[in-house]
Amino acid sequence: MRALHKTVLLIAAAVIMGSACRAQTVSQIDKGLVHYLGKINYWTNAQSAHAFDSLAYANDHLINYMKKVFPLAPATLKGTFKLARAKGMHYVTSDDGNLRFYYWDMQMGASIHFFADFAQFTVSDGAGFVDMIDPTVQGDPGAFYSSITTVQSNGRPVYLVISGSASAEREESQQITAYSVIDDKLVKVLLFHKRLKKLSHLEYDYDPRSVEKVKGKKPVIHFSADKQFLYIPDVDEGNDFTGDFIVYKFNGEFYTFDKADEPATDK
Numbered sequence: 512m513r514a515l516h517k518t519v520l521l522i523a524a525a526v527i528m529g530s531a532c533r534a535q536t537v538s539q540i541d542k543g544l545v546h547y548l549g550k551i552n553y554w555t556n557a558q559s560a561h562a563f564d565s566l567a568y569a570n571d572h573l574i575n576y577m578k579k580v581f582p583l584a585p586a587t588l589k590g591t592f593k594l595a596r597a598k599g600m601h602y603v604t605s606d607d608g609n610l611r612f613y614y615w616d617m618q619m620g621a622s623i624h625f626f627a628d629f630a631q632f633t634v635s636d637g638a639g640f641v642d643m644i645d646p647t648v649q650g651d652p653g654a655f656y657s658s659i660t661t662v663q664s665n666g667r668p669v670y671l672v673i674s675g676s677a678s679a680e681r682e683e684s685q686q687i688t689a690y691s692v693i694d695d696k697l698v699k700v701l702l703f704h705k706r707l708k709k710l711s712h713l714e715y716d717y718d719p720r721s722v723e724k725v726k727g728k729k730p731v732i733h734f735s736a737d738k739q740f741l742y743i744p745d746v747d748e749g750n751d752f753t754g755d756f757i758v759y760k761f762n763g764e765f766y767t768f769d770k771a772d773e774p775a776t777d778k
Contacts, residue, residue, distance in 0.1 A: 534583040537590035543580065544595035547573035548615070552598065555618040563619075570617045574627055577613070578642070581629070585637035605659040609633040610670050610690070610697075612643070612656040624677045626653030634695035641697060652676055654686070662738055664764055667691055669702055671741075673732050682750065686714035687732050687741070704765040715744055721751035741766045 535543070550569035554562050581587055588611055592600060604611040614628040628643040645651045654674035661668050668691065675685045689702035689711050699711035717730055730744030730752040742756040759766035 535580050537584065537586055537592070540580055540584060540587060541590075541592045541594045543576060544573070544592060544600055545598050547576055548595060548598040548600060551615075551618060566618060570619065570627060573615075574642075577629060578640070581631060581640045582638075588631050588633065588638045601655065603656045603659055605661050605670055607661055607668065609668070609692070610659060610672075612659070612672065612674075614653065614655050616655075617653075620652075623652060624655075626655055626676075628653045628656070630690075630697055632692050632697050634692070636695075639692075639695060639697065660734055660738060662761065664700075664702060667693075669700055671702070671734075682716055683719050684714055684716045685730070685732050685744075686712060687743075688712045702765055703759065703768070705759075705768040709765070713743055715746050716750050717744065717746045717752045718750045721746075 547569065551566065551573065554566040554569055557565070559565070589608060592602070596602075599615050600613065601615060602611055602613045610630070610632045612628060612630050614626045617625045617627055619625045629640060630643055631638055631640050633639075644653055654676050656672065656674045658673045660671040660673075662671065663669070670690045672688050672690060673685065674688070675683065677683050689700050690697055691700045692698075693700075701709040701711050703710040703713055705713075713732075715730070730746070732744065733742050734740065735742075739761050741759040741761070743759065745753045745755040745757050747753055757768070759768050761767075
């Protein structure tokens, strides 16, 4: 009887593993995301001594679910997750449809927001899927994403990804990072030229209360309509937004910083 019971358990485990590894449709994945997001929303509002641990488990389950099913379903890169978006899953997609970032607030912090974030991108045999949390950074809070702008540099598309984070009540930050897909891998590329340095990443930190001093003008990284100019908010030594912007001009290869343009107001 023990041998028979063990055999039944092994068969059941094999069935479960097989279903987890089977490719799902976008619609099925959308419903799966809703299931796990529902668990997160439930434990976020639960009044229980075990609520925080259960919330952590719910986030882990969603992370593991996405890592399992998304690599097997390249169609998700073009999919619309209407149900999941209504429950807190967010994503931004490049204009050519070849890069997408997913993120959600894990509801694990008080004044600090922790985000889980993933990148999905076109590769030669489908779509790649990678976790964007840096394992070398302890307590990496992740990021939320607002836009992806595509430019051509050195004969290949480069994706300028704007993201943000809220590390404390009086400190917020915004970043812009240049990515390209090379040899089926998403890699950071050098696209910003500031004085003698070539960089793949620009960012600034600011005190959100300083917006009141400039009549509500928001410090947002943005481009000119033709993508030829990149505007980075200018902040002073106290992390207060000055109301002006530092300007980078695209020369076909780099967005180059010109000291004569600092600071400059986008009009």
